Amino acid sequence: MGHDKTPSVAKLETPFGLAVDQAKADSRRLGGTLERKPIAEQVTTRIMAMIKSGNLKSGDRLPTEAQMCVAFGISRPPLREALKALTLMGVLESRQGGRYTVTDLSPTRMVAPFNAMLSVTEYDVTQHFEARALVDLELTRLCAIRATDAERQKIRRLALDGRAFYDDPVAFRLLDIEFHRALNEPAGNALIFALAQGLYDIGLDMRRVASTLPGVIPVSVAQHCEVADAICDRDPDAAAAAYRRHLEHVVETTVRAIELTGGGGIDHA
Numbered sequence: 001m002g003h004d005k006t007p008s009v010a011k012l013e014t015p016f017g018l019a020v021d022q023a024k025a026d027s028r029r030l031g032g033t034l035e036r037k038p039i040a041e042q043v044t045t046r047i048m049a050m051i052k053s054g055n056l057k058s059g060d061r062l063p064t065e066a067q068m069c070v071a072f073g074i075s076r077p078p079l080r081e082a083l084k085a086l087t088l089m090g091v092l093e094s095r096q097g098g099r100y101t102v103t104d105l106s107p108t109r110m111v112a113p114f115n116a117m118l119s120v121t122e123y124d125v126t127q128h129f130e131a132r133a134l135v136d137l138e139l140t141r142l143c144a145i146r147a148t149d150a151e152r153q154k155i156r157r158l159a160l161d162g163r164a165f166y167d168d169p170v171a172f173r174l175l176d177i178e179f180h181r182a183l184n185e186p187a188g189n190a191l192i193f194a195l196a197q198g199l200y201d202i203g204l205d206m207r208r209v210a211s212t213l214p215g216v217i218p219v220s221v222a223q224h225c226e227v228a229d230a231i232c233d234r235d236p237d238a239a240a241a242a243y244r245r246h247l248e249h250v251v252e253t254t255v256r257a258i259e260l261t262g263g264g265g266i267d268h269a
Contacts, residue, residue, distance in 0.1 A: 039074055043082035046072070051091065051102060062092070062100040125258065128202055129251045133244065135196045136180075140227065140243045142187035144236035151186045152232045158182055159228035162221035169211040172220075179224055183231070183243075207250075209257035216253050223249060 037045070050056045062068065068079055083100055086092040092100045147155070158179040165172040180200060184193045210216055223246035230239035 039078035040081035040085065043072055043074065043079060044085050047082065047086060048091065056102050058102050058104050060102045062102070064099065123203055125203070125251065125254055128199070129247060129254075132196075132199045133247055135192060135199060136184075136247065137240045137243055139184045139187045139189070139192055139196055140231075140239050141236040142189065143183050144231050144234055144239040146188055147186035147231060151182070152228075155179070155182045155231050156225075156228040159221070159224035162217070162224055166217050166221070169208070169217065172217050173208065173211055176220070183227070203254065206254050206257045206261070209261055210250075210253040213253060213256060219249055220246070 047056070056062075063071065065076055065079060065083075069076055072079065083092060083094075087094060087100070090103060093103050095101055143151075143155075158175060162172060162175055162179070165175060177200075180196075184196050187193065223242065226242040227239055227246060230236075230242050
C-alpha cells in the first residue's frame with residue numbers, strides 16, 4: 001500500500017478535513033498506535049471514529065476520492081481499500097457517480113455482513129451452538145431483569161401455547177420463532193437481538209427435520225415453560241440455566257437430524 005502524499009493540492013479546510021485532523025490528534029494522544037498500522041486500516045479507523053463522534057451521520061455523502069486523498073494525505077489505492085472494507089462492513093454504500101454515503105447504520109444492517117459470512121461458511125453444529133449460547137444466554141438474563149409485566153406474561157403464554165402443537169411440527173416451529181423473539185426483545189439491545197436472529201436462522205432445514213422426531217416437541221415445550229417460569233420470577237440465573245438446558249436439547253436433536261439426512265443440504269437462510 002502506498003505511503004505517498006499529495007503535496008500539490010492545498011489542505012482542505014472543510015468539516016471533513018477538520019474531523020480528520022481531530023482523528024489524527026486523538027491517535028497521537030493515544031501513543032500513535034494508529035500510525036503504526038497499515039494506511040488503509042488507519043483510514044478505516046478514522047472514518048469509523050468520525051461516525052461514532054457524530055462528525056458523519058447516516059445519509060451523509062462523503063467527499064470525492066480526490067478530496068479525501070487530500071484530507072488524509074494519502075494516495076488512492078489505500079483509500080479505495082478502506083472504502084471497500086467499510087462498504088463490506090455495511091457502514092458505507094456506493095451510489096451512482098462514485099460517491100460514498102453513510103448507511104442507515106441500523107443494527108440489522110450492521111450485522112448483515114456477519115450473516116452473509118455465515119451463509120457461505122460450512123455448517124458446524126458445535127460452533128453454531130457455542131455462538132448461540134454466548135448470545136442467547138445473555139439476552140435471556142437481560143430479559144429476566146428488564147422485561148415488563150406484559151412481556152413476561154406474553155412469554156409465559158407462548159410457552160404454554162406450545163402444548164397444543166405436540167403433533168403439529170409446522171405450527172410449533174412458527175410458535176417457536178415467536179417465543180424466541182419474545183425472549184430477545186425485552187433485553188433492549190437491538191444489536192444483540194439482530195445477532196441472535198441471524199444465529200437462530202442458521203440450519204433451519206435441520207430444525208425442520210428435528211421437530212418431526214418423536215418426543216422432541218414435548219421436551220422443547222416443557223423447557224420453554226421452565227424458561228418462562230424463571231423469567232416471570234425475575235431470576236436471571238435460573239432463566240439462563242433453563243435456557244442452556246434447552247439449547248443442549250436443540251443441539252442433540254439437530255445432530256440426530258444431521259445423522260438421519262447425511263448432513264446434506266444445510267440451509268443457512
